Amino acid sequence: MAKELMKGNVAIAEAAVRAGLNAYFGYPITPQTELLEYLSSRMPELGRTFLQAESELGAINMVYGAACTGARVMSSSSSPGVSLMMEGVSYIAGTELPVVLVDVMRGGPGLGNIAPAQADYNQIVHGGGHGDYHPIVLAPANIQEAIDLTYGAFDLAEKYRSIVVILADGSLGQLMEPAELPEMKPAIMRTPDWATYGSEGRERRFLTSIDLDPSQQEKTNFRLEHRWQEIKANEVQYKEYYLDDAEYAVVGFGTSGRIALSAVRAARAKGIKIGLFRPVSLAPYPEKELYELSKQLKGLLVVEMNAGQMLEDVLNITRSQIPVEFYGRMGGILPMPEEIEAEIDRMVNDPTETDGHPRDRWLARFGKMN
Amino acid sequence: MQKEIIIAGFGGQGVLFAGQLLTYAAMDQGLQVTWIPSYGPEMRGGTANCTVVISDDEIGSPMVSRPSAVIAMNLPSLDKYEDKVKDGGVLVVNQSMVDREVRRSDIKVTMVPANTIAEELGDKRMTNMVLLGALLANLDILPVEAVEKALKEHLPEKHHKLLTLNKEAMQRGGSYVAAAISV
Numbered sequence: 001m002a003k004e005l006m007k008g009n010v011a012i013a014e015a016a017v018r019a020g021l022n023a024y025f026g027y028p029i030t031p032q033t034e035l036l037e038y039l040s041s042r043m044p045e046l047g048r049t050f051l052q053a054e055s056e057l058g059a060i061n062m063v064y065g066a067a068c069t070g071a072r073v074m075s076s077s078s079s080p081g082v083s084l085m086m087e088g089v090s091y092i093a094g095t096e097l098p099v100v101l102v103d104v105m106r107g108g109p110g111l112g113n114i115a116p117a118q119a120d121y122n123q124i125v126h127g128g129g130h131g132d133y134h135p136i137v138l139a140p141a142n143i144q145e146a147i148d149l150t151y152g153a154f155d156l157a158e159k160y161r162s163i164v165v166i167l168a169d170g171s172l173g174q175l176m177e178p179a180e181l182p183e184m185k186p187a188i189m190r191t192p193d194w195a196t197y198g199s200e201g202r203e204r205r206f207l208t209s210i211d212l213d214p215s216q217q218e219k220t221n222f223r224l225e226h227r228w229q230e231i232k233a234n235e236v237q238y239k240e241y242y243l244d245d246a247e248y249a250v251v252g253f254g255t256s257g258r259i260a261l262s263a264v265r266a267a268r269a270k271g272i273k274i275g276l277f278r279p280v281s282l283a284p285y286p287e288k289e290l291y292e293l294s295k296q297l298k299g300l301l302v303v304e305m306n307a308g309q310m311l312e313d314v315l316n317i318t319r320s321q322i323p324v325e326f327y328g329r330m331g332g333i334l335p336m337p338e339e340i341e342a343e344i345d346r347m348v349n350d351p352t353e354t355d356g357h358p359r360d361r362w363l364a365r366f367g368k369m370n
Numbered sequence: 371m372q373k374e375i376i377i378a379g380f381g382g383q384g385v386l387f388a389g390q391l392l393t394y395a396a397m398d399q400g401l402q403v404t405w406i407p408s409y410g411p412e413m414r415g416g417t418a419n420c421t422v423v424i425s426d427d428e429i430g431s432p433m434v435s436r437p438s439a440v441i442a443m444n445l446p447s448l449d450k451y452e453d454k455v456k457d458g459g460v461l462v463v464n465q466s467m468v469d470r471e472v473r474r475s476d477i478k479v480t481m482v483p484a485n486t487i488a489e490e491l492g493d494k495r496m497t498n499m500v501l502l503g504a505l506l507a508n509l510d511i512l513p514v515e516a517v518e519k520a521l522k523e524h525l526p527e528k529h530h531k532l533l534t535l536n537k538e539a540m541q542r543g544g545s546y547v548a549a550a551i552s553v
Contacts, residue, residue: 176405262430
């Protein structure tokens with residue numbers, strides 16, 4: 001199929017449509033609105049359901065209800081809107097329903113602004129809603145990846161009866177890049193043995209997240225944890241660049257990961273043996289792969305558009321075996337390749353300060369400027 | 371090979387469209403390409419800009435601090451981007467909208483009276499195409515024919531009556547070739 005030039009938000013929407021999205025419920029918020037706007041005409045045109053709810057709360061609860069029926073469902077929002085959805089997300093997790101949620105992150109906390117950020121890593125990757133549950137979290141760094149991950153997200157969600165979050169940021173939502181779209185599937189309405197699509201001729205089914213008997217609730221908790229083990233074993237995704245002979249590496253996801261690629265190339269051009277490790281699945285995180293990689297490295301630089309959220313995971317995974325440095329931009333500001341390159345230079349040529357926490361050292365270097 | 375182009379001007383000058391056209395042309399040539407508009411308060415009323423990165427390899431950052439080329443469609447854009455053009459890079463200036471010379475001598479500069487040319491062509495909206503033509507004549511990135519083809523293939527049918535005029539605008543702009551850098 002020929003490549004098309006698409007904006008990230010539209011590409012994600014069309015990929016969901018082609019994956020057989022049956023019903024979409026959402027509420028507009030920048031920088032994600034084009035996704036909803038696109039589906040507002042595209043879904044009815046195909047005889048499928050599009051509904052703009054009265055709020056994000058309404059939208060996620062409509063998704064909850066529709067998912068119970070076995071329909072392929074999705075919602076999308078941006079940071080503050082996703083915060084509003086968290087109660088429903090936890091209920092969906094507790095009820096073990098397959099749902100795809102797209103979060104196009106923006107600057108925060110609070111209302112923040114509409115510029116790109118990655119400050120909701122902790123909220124999304126480590127839960128967000130209450131209770132023990134693990135969403136599958138996928139972080140695209142380019143439009144083709146956004147399409148492919150969204151297209152596959154529904155199968156993943158259904159395979160594990162899990163929430164899958166596509167975690168993007170405002171710049172990916174607005175970015176245009178040529179990409180290839182997958183083949184079109186009809187609207188999908190499944191009939192798995194748990195779904196409530198009408199019980200005529202069989203026993204009634206019951207879907208809920210409430211279990212007043214703690215011993216029964218614990219069984220559900222164990223089931224979710226065992227399932228998560230399975231997901232961790234099977235669904236890890238990551239990309240590696242120039243790592244074969246690397247003595248140093250940058251770790252970054254999504255947009256900061258792809259920006260770091262430019263810095264890594266510039267450093268390579270100067271003779272520094274450095275590569276890029278870009279986790280694509282943030283949950284499950286490529287833990288084993290990063291740990292194995294760290295054994296061959298003299299140093300590692302974590303780059304994020306937040307104050308070092310994934311950094312904590314990287315520190316855990318690498319178990320203090322190698323020096324780790326951090327560089328972050330916040331508030332809706334993208335790190336520029338030259339800034340990351342300067343941090344690479346410092347890590348390689350002047351690795352003097354290695355005491356304390358990488359975030360403290362980063363703050364000591366850059367906090368004074370602000 | 372990688373080239374980064376920033377096109378900047380007022381909202382309504384066709385900044386984003388010129389960038390998209392370049393992006394389509396690069397895509398049709400089988401190259402990797404990204405297009406990203408500017409963010410922030412300048413989106414309303416003030417300046418608008420977009421960054422286009424064209425490469426034969428996977429593109430890292432879609433945003434750059436030192437572009438290979440800049441089209442400055444007005445004075446605020448010239449003020450903002452003159453210092454950012456890479457050494458040896460290209461700066462195309464819409465002379466009709468600025469009241470000063472370019473200070474740098476280490477880049478290729480071409481001053482194009484694009485508004486005047488567009489008005490001579492009978493359509494003020496052609497300003498962006500005149501400047502795009504000038505860019506293509508000074509930056510070795512895509513043949514002008516590739517952009518003409520992209521225009522035909524990606525411009526909505528209802529605008530096809532403007533194809534000849536667009537082509538002419540690019541040709542007029544293309545006659546503005548910068549002098550070699552004298553160092």
